[in-house]
Amino acid sequence: MFDLSDxxxxxxxxxxxxxxxxxxAWPLLAARTGCEVWVKxxxxxxxxxxKARNGIVYIDALRxxxxxxxxxxxxxxxxxxxxxPFAARGTGLAVTVVVPHGNSxxxxxxMRAFGAELVEHGRDFDEAYDHARRLAGERGLxxxxxxxxxxxxxAATYALELFRAVAELDTVYVxxxxxxxxxxxxxxRDLLGLRTRIVGVVSTEAPAMALSVEAGRVVxxxxxxxxxxxxxxxxPDPGAFAIIRAGAERIVRVTDEEIAAALRAxxxxxxxxxxxxxxxxxxxxxxxxxxxxxxxxxxxLTGGNIDLAVARRVLAEG
Numbered sequence: 001m002f003d004l005s006d007x008x009x010x011x012x013x014x015x016x017x018x019x020x021x022x023x024x025a026w027p028l029l030a031a032r033t034g035c036e037v038w039v040k041x042x043x044x045x046x047x048x049x050x051k052a053r054n055g056i057v058y059i060d061a062l063r064x065x066x067x068x069x070x071x072x073x074x075x076x077x078x079x080x081x082x083x084x085p086f087a088a089r090g091t092g093l094a095v096t097v098v099v100p101h102g103n104s105x106x107x108x109x110x111m112r113a114f115g116a117e118l119v120e121h122g123r124d125f126d127e128a129y130d131h132a133r134r135l136a137g138e139r140g141l142x143x144x145x146x147x148x149x150x151x152x153x154x155a156a157t158y159a160l161e162l163f164r165a166v167a168e169l170d171t172v173y174v175x176x177x178x179x180x181x182x183x184x185x186x187x188x189r190d191l192l193g194l195r196t197r198i199v200g201v202v203s204t205e206a207p208a209m210a211l212s213v214e215a216g217r218v219v220x221x222x223x224x225x226x227x228x229x230x231x232x233x234x235x236p237d238p239g240a241f242a243i244i245r246a247g248a249e250r251i252v253r254v255t256d257e258e259i260a261a262a263l264r265a266x267x268x269x270x271x272x273x274x275x276x277x278x279x280x281x282x283x284x285x286x287x288x289x290x291x292x293x294x295x296x297x298x299x300x301l302t303g304g305n306i307d308l309a310v311a312r313r314v315l316a317e318g
Contacts, residue, residue, distance in 0.1 A: 001149070002152075007153060007187075011161075014056050014157045019034060021045060022044065025037060026039060029282075033285055033286060037285070037298075039298075042278075042303060043273070043300055043302075049275075049302060049305055050155060050178075050303065052082075052086060053083075054150075054152075055083025055084045055088075055154070057154030059087035059093065063093070070093065071094040073091065073144065074145070075131070076125070078107030082111050082305075085111060095115065095116045097118055098128045103191070103229075104305070105307055112278070124223075125232060146237065152286075155183070159184050160188050160192075163192055169194075169196040169297065170196065170197065170287045170295040170296050171198075171249070171295060172299070173199045174198065174200060175201045175278065176233075179229050179236070180240075182240075182243075182244055186246075198248050201230055201251070202252075203226040203231050204254065204255050206221065206225070206231055207253055216245070226259075227256055227259075228275070231276075258286070258287060259279050259284055263311075274304055275304055275305050280288040287298060
């Protein structure tokens, strides 16, 4: 597990490639939720999502640790798969990305634009992930996992920026996919000696991590059928599960309808377009508005990479 000096070093690596993202307190969101709301705008990175940080730190560490590697493979629904080729540009490192069939058209296009070779396989992220591991063996590639200490350290740099910019946050809401974001928040909170509560958010249609925390062991699900693809995971990572179980205050489940309503609220109140997973924290806060009334709250707007057709449908429903 990294310490504060490791995290500061990661922040320097990240900030050499991109500036810190802003955090704003939006008055219309405050009126809607009944509390002071600080939004960490990870939709303002070069890839449109916080995982740009993960890729920057992971690729930097990998090149220093194993300079002989010439190719990596990973699986994604989109943002992780953009971060790695973005970070690998100019290094000579080839990046292969496996996505499930029916994946976001626009995220697929962005991954190719950053230089990735795209492979479509499987019905969801977990099947794509299994195929990526097979390709690693067949092609002699380094498998870039969905959860890794260097990915978590990269994600933690947004937590460091937020906690140093905004004092005395009572609670921060964050979506849970494979876990780098929430685990980075938990670790940073602990390193800074803060008492901020970390609340994870999952979809009711992809509740594997919530079920795992409730059961005290890793629990998988058969499906993860939500339009919020960043949280559409069926098989929790055991390492992430251990950190979340020990350090999260609670996990909130939100429906696709609640996520869609939060996405519309972000648009009307801030004119920022959030992808489904990024709107989930606001959905959870709206669900818990009476509980959180009058408090200072952080929301991680993890990304804005939503297909135009999906955004049109969700916004029109409002």
